[in-house]
Amino acid sequence: MLIDSHCHFDFSCFDHDRAEVLNRCKKLSIDTIVIPGTQASLWQKQIDLCHTYPQLRFALGLHPYFLNSFEPIYLVQLSHLLNHYQDKVVALGEIGLDAHNYVDWKLQLHVFEQQLLIAEEHKLPVILHHRNSHNELIRTLKAKKFTQGGIVHAFSGSLQDAQTYIDLGFKIGVGGVITYSRANKTRTTIAQLPLNSLVLETDAPDMPLMGKQGQRNSPEYLPEILESLLVLRSETKQEILQACFFNVRASLANF
Template sequence: MTLFDSHCHLDFPLFETDFSHILQSAQHVGVKRFLVPSVGPENWSRVAELSSQHPEIYYALGLHPYFLKADYTLYQTQLMARLDARPTRCVAIGECGLDFAIKVAPALQEEALQWQFELARQYGLPVILHCRKAHNRLIQMVKAANLPKGGVLHAFSGSYEQGMEWVRLGFSLGIGGTITYPRANKTRQAVAKLPLEHLLLETDAPDMPLNGYQGVVNTPSQIVNILTILCELRNQTKQTVASQLWKNSNSLFSICE
């Protein structure tokens, strides 16, 4: 069984002291590839460095709405230069998106996201989307953006109907620890029916702890527990689901299997 953690922040300082052990633990349970998205200029170098040091790690470059500052335009040239010179291991734009639950002005978020959509078109890359309290507006922006490579909605926690809106746009859905909580009935019912070809596994480590692990640092090795719950909800075998999700991840990010 071969797994791909499509969204984990292995560059965060929390992992520095025990990085090798965390990576080995994940590999031991079958996680063979990792996608590390950036959140802003502060960690663009770090995610690229991790990828250059570890062939199993791929990365994305972008501006996360939570960390967005009004002076983000000062870094546009730098980001474009990195994309111009990028090795093949930079496989997406992100993490980017909309978060209307924070104090960052929605207009600023939308402006930055629109620019990142332009980058995705220019460089032929998929986008990794963050969305909180902004589903309708984000859908609207994506529909208008005409993104040839599509992307993934990270940390999907919506209904079947919401999930299908993304599927119809050609997007994938990142399935993480949310489905391990029995109270997440709406999302559990959704992932039981959504097309398997549009799902990816993710941990969002070190965040999004699984049910029963609250207060514990989340790590990529937990992806096997997410897979177990997903298979139970769909009434499918681990081998069937894992095999398809491995294909989905590599296909979205244009990585040879």
């Protein structure tokens, strides 16, 4: 069985065929899809979808990309929802830092730090977003003495960065980037990491796979990411399948 540890299945581009996509996923043995939170306005939709479709799990959080509309009350609402759904929510996320967007850096850092404190209070792992921000993310995790671990989503970076996250209790998200031959640095890093640190993800509808540029990405393409991972690793398909499945369950809550 497969778990897509990161898929924005609540986004509107899936509204017209969500059930059909899930049926195709079932036929491909994709057992579970985790929907990370991005903005307060979509939290209830995530929760409702997970009540409707048993394949789905949700995380709740404020993504750095959407913070231009941030209101402090969102953090209060987030903490309340995490408490109310403590037996269902799998993580606090997607949270992090993004050096490529137009949101004020100090605001990003403030909201990230506050969400780490909330996650620690609720004893929840986090799903981390990074973009040219590994050094600041790692510095902040250490400064806040964050202990709950989680997943570094769509990892791209050095072996040293990956190992630091692993030492801090995180798993490494492996997505469509490894289907691109030009992504030598990330592919080389993923090939060298311990198998018990890896989880699979699509980040659908974003991060299209090689050969599918310009198309909507989909959780049903997760087996293709697995096939690319097989090329990079020495383990058997069954070993990788089993490890990635159990690694997600070990890194998130309520599985």
